[in-house]
Amino acid sequence: MLDLIAANKRRTVLLIAAFVLLTVGVGAALGFLVGNGVLGTLVALGVAAVMAFGSYWKADSIALAVSRAVPADPETYKRLHNLVEGLCIASGLPKPRIYIVVDPAPNAFATGRNPKHAAIAVTTGLLEKMNRVELEGVIAHELAHIRNYDILVATIAVTLVGTIVLISEVVIRLMWWNGGRVRREGDRDNGANPLALVGFLLLLLAPLFARLMKAAISRRRETLADVSACQMTRYPPGLLSALEKLRDDSTVTHSATSATAHLWIEEPLSGVRDQGRLGWLHRLYATHPPIEERIALVREL
């Protein structure tokens, strides 16, 4: 199990490295086409970073408010609090704040910039439909997200997407306003340069690749959280049974939005389980691996 975790972390690093390379490539394309690539890239990175890290800092309150979560009373939700405390002892984490989301669909999410400022929310549907070991498995999955700093990873990914999108949009508009010519008056005419075309294509496609990469990172971290959860509880059948119940349950979570989709344990956006002609496209954008895959992985543990 520990090597699976290590492998997953390695893959995340590779994905983020690829992401950074793409950003550098976009920056270079910008530089080539507009004349001052480095400054442009840095500005875009700076703006995206400020936005992303600003929201990261307040990640817990934002996510909770958007989902309309209420704090879980320790007396009414004794079992929930007990399970969280037990798992915090097992993982050495401080106990996060616990919230309830009133929603018949079984689901749960974790948020917070580091283990000390973390929060977990579960839906009332989850509490009704899961038994003790299954609930424990789900909570372990959420705590694993907190322990692996997945919110930070997601924020980095979002920053890079933002940077790439910003650069691409700015350059394309610049080129549009200049009537296709992007060099200032007085430069030597380089109209027949083929690299310009490559740069342009990169700028057009980069936002798409960036979003796909962000989704890929999110899927990696989900798998990592599944494996970490089983390591925490030392009881894979709990999470396995919970995942099977989630698969068989067809209620849609209404409290999720596309912005918070990656935080929940089960993919809350409808359309991702489509088998139709665009099903593969939906799956590329999925923030979670297909649930059958997750079940197969946990079964092997």
Next chain:
Amino acid sequence: MIALLIVLIVLALLVIWVIVAYNGLIRKRNRVDNAWSQIDVQLKRRLDLIPNLVETVKGYAAHERQTLEAVINARNAALAAPSSPVAQEQADNLLTGALRQLFALSEQYPDLKANQNFLALQEELTATEGRVAYARQYYNDSVLAFNTAIETFPNVVFARMLSFTKRDYFEAEEAAKQPPQVKF
């Protein structure tokens, strides 16, 4: 001149490495100690819950004296047990067995089974047993991390010099590996 500078830089890097590695080992060792005392905290918590449980059960099943007394005796034995891990574990196992008897008892008394107090206590005890298990698991994980840190290169070079010694894992004794008997 250059040679001297290089030697100084290398020495400085060495010193920094030793400091960083040493701090890491101290942190890991402290975690092991903390994890060990955590186990005791949870065990004590379990012992504290028992008198309340016995009182609640007495209200409904007073004539089941044998079972109730077994629980109380097991608790007192656990409190009085000497600190050696073997003795502690045997007392612990005895207590678990007695508690299982008690909960099996509740099957015969539907009123007791429905009593909110009893249910709450049952939940607390189950949760506390879970916490004890997790505390032991965390202790073992910390020991693993610490032992690995002092045995791998390059820390192994100075670990023994600075008196970092291997810690033992928490292992279930042979007696504890048998499941507790539940007799009706």
